[in-house]
Amino acid sequence: AERRYLKREININNEFKLQITEKEFLRAYAKYGKAIAHIKTMYDYLKKVANGKPFEVEVSVDETESVTTIFEHFFFANELTRLDVEFVSLAPRFVGDFEKGIDYKGDLNLFKSEYRKHLAVINHFGNYKISLHSGSDKFSVYKVIGSIRGAFTHVKTAGTSYLEALRVVAVKNPSLFKEIFNFALGLYETEKKSYHVSADLNKLKKPEEYSDSELVELFSSNDARQVLHVTFGRVLTTKIDSEFLFKDRILNCLKENEETHYEFLYKHFRKHLEPFE
Template sequence: MTIQQIISSVVESNLDSKKVIYGYNGNKISVYPRSLRMFENELYFIGKEQNKKYLYILTEENRAFKNPEFKGTSVPKGVFGFNLKAMRIEMNHDSAILIKQIFPFTNPVVIGKVDSFGFGDRLGIANPAHIQALEGSHMKPILAQQSIRELERTKRTADEVLDAAVWAVFQEGYTKGYGADADHLKTIDDIDRMANAGYTMFTFDPSAYVINEAAKMNERELKEYSSNLESGEFTLNEILSRYSNQSFRIDKDVTLHPSEHEILSAFVKYVGVIKHVITLYRYLKDKYKSLNSEVELSVDETDVPTSPFEHFFIANELNRQNVELVSLAPRFIGDFEKGIDYKGNIKEFVNEYKQHLSISKIYGGYKISIHSGSDKFSIYNAIGKIGSGIVHVKTAGTSYLEALRTIAAVEPELIKEILDFAREHYLQERNSYHVSADLNKVPAAQDCSNYQLLELFNDDNARQVFHVTFGKVLTAQDTNGRYIFRDRIKKCLEENEELHYENLIKHFRRHLDPFKK
């Protein structure tokens, strides 16, 4: 058999399903057809053997392998025919580095100012389905997306998250470009951690510098407080001279006329944010000049919604300092809780969203970013109907929930253990998340039939209990240091990969379809 015959036998079957092309020692290897790639007379592909994936490299028997840096084991002679030889290689970090060198499309890129969608993959095995869900969508994917908080809670590294995206892109043969989002960065150490791993999008989270109390201060208190915040050109007099008694037309029908109180409040609330973002931005751009990067600003984790003038104030001051944003996430009106649909008045949201969109167009047309974007179906429909501007949607926990939904269907006893564990830890784990689940409305495992277990993933209370306890579930260990759930979760999903992918694809097409243009 020749390499071309192998390619033909796989491709002629079905690109959407794995093809068993050979077996040995009682094992079968299933090939992912979209992963087939030629490089200098060698065939590369991903195959699955005994529910574990490997990278395979085939070449002619009389040739040496082109890349001796790959460390693997030889496939028994004659498996692919006696004129070919093959090597089986672990899909680890070292191999991912080499794959990125050989196949440039597996490297993350800057996505730019186009519609995009962030797929958080907390288990590292969902991205192939995320890519498949994109079929028919114009959205550009951010496939490696993890916040510092998520890395700490799951005990994963920045490299591991990016490697998972690399292998997913290679498996699916996705050549249209994907981003890597270093999410919710607060410090320059956070930037170093993610830039050194090769991330391309940096989401700055300056929430520690927001003075939420400004909303409750009177004019005298604001002036007194502002004296502690002044530095350099960020003085109250300078700010007042720029905004006081001024009108700012942001759209044909909307003009901002900020009062002195509004200006004072915006200064106190956000000047620390602006200065910190400038520091982070300049550090990123100066230290990592060779890294093609883009920056999102997150101001969504505040107590009250970001007013149009506050957005304008932040954008204008950053623009004056040559800080270019690819996207900005305001704190919107209403509630964006984890894992469930939007709570609030859609009409009010749309009116506010349009104003934020108008402001973004003034300063380069950056994307309006929707954080905690999982399952906000009413919001997607509303934004889709606007039909203008660009958007970035950021999701994470909903993929984890679809993984648990899959487990509930095929291994109910495992999901029962996870349910009771999640109920036990919810009250503690919810503290750093915006959720409102009532634990009393989430039944114990012993009270659930198998059908009721599946229905939990359609219940807002249960979804949030599962959602915020992901870190505990994935890192809990027994007295011998063995993971209680993590390995069993992955094993179940690997054994039921098709169902897992099917659930993810169905779920994310509900997210993506409203944005179709």
């Protein structure tokens, strides 16, 4: 593997070249080597069981502790290509923070600079897309990508439509929403452990301290959005005496206010798409 990367210049395009140190190579190999081997094993299995039927493979390395460097992106894509793994998208770990349910946190100028380099790597191979995981609600990032000529991306949304459903509940059935919010506040510290979030409960009041008209404003609060986001599983599955605690009441509220639900969803997803048009 060393011979493929060390003591040579890698031409990404006419303007962008990589000169790899031994440390950079060893770091990439240690960080991604086993993952690449596992992806190859899974890909071969999928190809076998698909038996000629079409399928797509998306690759994600966005939940690593450290940022995916440009060389690491190249290394990952190059090794998968060498192993004849066909994939439609790759999600790097970008600079900055892509937390659940809220906008991007970080230096947008640095993100733009790094995104251009990642885009150059993709254009070098020419057969897959950059993917933004936890990509919903990253409106500032969409504007950056939309401003880059020839840029394209795959956005993986995560829970954002669930929050829009709860927005309907907050507007149309405030008492139910306060129950849900109170339940979510009590679960947040436990449920957040498997998510990349930073909500501070000290910045939120008790549900009963909000007026009904104030509830919808919680969907503009990063802290409230993340509390509601990471507790969705427990909210929708918790039962008391074989009856769902919230699920059926939420669904009934959405059915009774179907047009409002559609209106909220349309407005929210248009906000996601407009920067790319």
